[in-house]
Amino acid sequence: MNRTVLCLGLLCLIALTGCAEKLIMVQPYEMEHFAQDKMRFTPLDARAAFEEHIYSIREASAGGSSGFQGGCGCR
Amino acid sequence: MGMGSASPRSRVHLSLVMFILVVLTCTVRTVAFAGMPVAGQPAPDFVLPGLLDAQTLSLKDLKGNVVLLNIWASWCTSCKDEMEDLLAVQEQYGPRGFSLVAVNIDNAPSSAVDFMKRFENRSKKKPGFILLYDRDKKVPKDYFQRGMPTSYLIDREGILRKTYPGSFSKSTLDTLKTAIEEALK
Structure with a gap:
């Protein structure tokens, strides 16, 4: 009985993982609100x-910040 | 209880469960992306009103033309940045049977209309391409758009030739022009 429940649980988990992108990922065409200025981490472009x-010099890395818009996913 | 102490029957059961999990994962992903247009297949049709007027247009109406379908929004900076380059492409290939169809997906069309008016004033000419408005975002959904902006090159028969995610750079613009030349042959 326990094994059956475990298997069913795993099946559901895998099924949900498979759907995850469709279910929870904000699609590029849905990012209008993310692209608003108020979504920036800092209001000052120059400061950002x-x-x-x-940061990129210190951490030898780049990206992931909100220097360019709030996060509309635009290239 | 480790695997070493499991009976052969349990191992068979476990293998079967793992197999089902793998099949299910693949199936669910396949179903999720079923209908995604790929190069060589007909591009999904659409019927949309104009952004600046109420005149509707469908992809079928443009059959016989090479179409570059560009999905853009006024909140997308790179979409606006590439507009001038796309206008130049339209001017270059328009007389040979090329149509640029720019589909706007703003929640409200007013900011897109404002942008186009500013664009007209700046470039001192009317945009020679087709401007449509998709309030329900049906086109990006049907085309499984993966980035803003994205452009799709569709040949004279309505077959999707190429997808260009992201805005055009100097090098990708040259690639686009080569693809348009090939499609116009």
């Missing part, structure tokens, strides 16, 4: 660019 520059 400066902080990103420092």
Whole structure:
């Protein structure tokens, strides 16, 4: 009985994982609200660019910030 | 209880369950992306009103033309940045049977209309391409759009030739022009 429940649970979990992108991922065409200025981490463009520059030097990495729009997913 | 102490029957059961899980995972993913248009297959049709007027247009109406379907929004900076390049492409290939169809997907069309008016004033000419408005975002859904903006090259027969996710850069614009030239042959 326990094994059956476990198997069914696993099946549901895998099925949900398979659907995850469709279910929970915000699609690019749905990002209008994310692209608004108020979604930025900082209201100052110059400051955001400066902080990103420092961060990329310090961490030897780039990206993931909100220097360019709030997060509309635009390239 | 480790695997070492499991009976052969349990192992068969476990293998069967694992097999079912793998099949199910693949099936669910396949179902989720079923209908996604791929190159070489007919591009999904649409009927949309104009952004600046109420005149509707469908993809079928453009059969016989090479179409570049561009999905854009006024909140997408890179979409607006590439508009000038796309206008130049339309001017270059328009007389040879090329149509640029720019589908706007803003929640409200007013900001897109404002942008197009500013664009007209800046470039001092009317945009020579077709502007449509998709309030329900049916086109990006049907085309399984993966980025903003995305452009789709559709040949004279209505077959999807290529997909261009993201805005055009200098090099990808050259690639697009080569593809348009081939499609126009």
